[in-house]
Amino acid sequence: MASSAIAEKSGKNLWDGGASPMKASYGKLMMWFFLLSDAFTFSGLLITYGLLRSSHPAYRGAHADFVPSQEYWPIPEKIFDAVPFLHGVSIPLAFVGLMTFILIMSSVTMVLAVEAGHRMDKKNVMKWMLWTIIGGFAFLGCQAWEWSHFITGSGKEGWGIDLNGDGILQAGVDFFGANLAMNEYGPQLFADLFFFITGFHGTHVLSGVVLNVIVFYQASVGTFERRGHYEMVEKVGLYWHFVDLVWVFVFTFFYLI
Template structure:
């Protein structure tokens, strides 16, 4: 009888008495939360894809040659000669987002967003390095990498703020913009704003965890699982940016 129950326990993951997913409750719930959050973000991207393609494609894209939009003179001439930004054609994002902080009068298409992507991926790397250090219970390393992650997140937020300021300074508003369909700027503000809010909450969470690491809370607890959980959230924010970047600037 006793051996019988023992073999059942071994055989079935869902027989009770142990975690069928082999992760802790907190981590599993973080995964479920991230899944639901992914649904929210995808609804925004679905809306973007639908609205973007319910408008005409950028006017002159059919006549441009590859890499034409990288040239400053070509773009300036094209935008000035022809009325490029019109109501029923979606604008080409690289002609709108071509500014870079401290560099004036130059046409640098998508350079700044690429830099933002780079910063966020790098902060994701430092986060996973913090998690890795947590496995070895190396407190000083965890705190070092957590601090780097926080700085990366703050830098990203700064970039986002600059991007918004420039865009608003050019006359873009939630209900209208000088570049084309109203929904172009509206979707930009809503999607990047929602993502930026997630980054902001991520930075706040990271700061809380960082303080706890410094206080030695997790050292006393014997494991750094909280760093892993917040790490999951932080990587998710990075993942969402990958798709926001793909949809907003490429599709």
């Protein structure tokens, strides 16, 4: 603010510095353009999913009789139907629905922290940042469970890969779960894309949580009060909302369709 006052006083032209292009601060502008580039990265991953999925045959049988096979792309809601503590119970998409709920709620608490920051309300910034951090950890915990279940396997009757080669699944010789070399749920690429896309998003969530913790700490020791503004909360907030935004797309294109 001090710098813009000086620029006005000296009557210099726009290109002499001291003015903010697009009326946004340097940090916020750069965050926006970083997020644009990050959006291209995630688009690349999701478009890869679209390309590979549309180049594989779709499952044509009756919906209720679905059994995964290497021959066709799986129906996501048949794969992602497990919920913690309810082993063997099929509740399609319930757990990813919960993850979506958690991330949307943590986006709201983030924007409430930004609002409190505008009012120099340190107590409320800290409160809402803490809720955002808790939401972030809750999401990461859910994703850890989701991954471990995906890797360990469904254990469902008639599923799994027959390692014996005789077409009969037997205990001890069939393979359940998925990794980068084998995949119970369908074509190998399905598992690879699951690990890469949700993993890349999860990494973003993790780094977002780290940034949130740093901002929470700085708010609590009064760094932003001494600086005179809470703009750092806004910048980290932009990143956090972007992570939520990406999940909205991952949820639709990976799980729903």
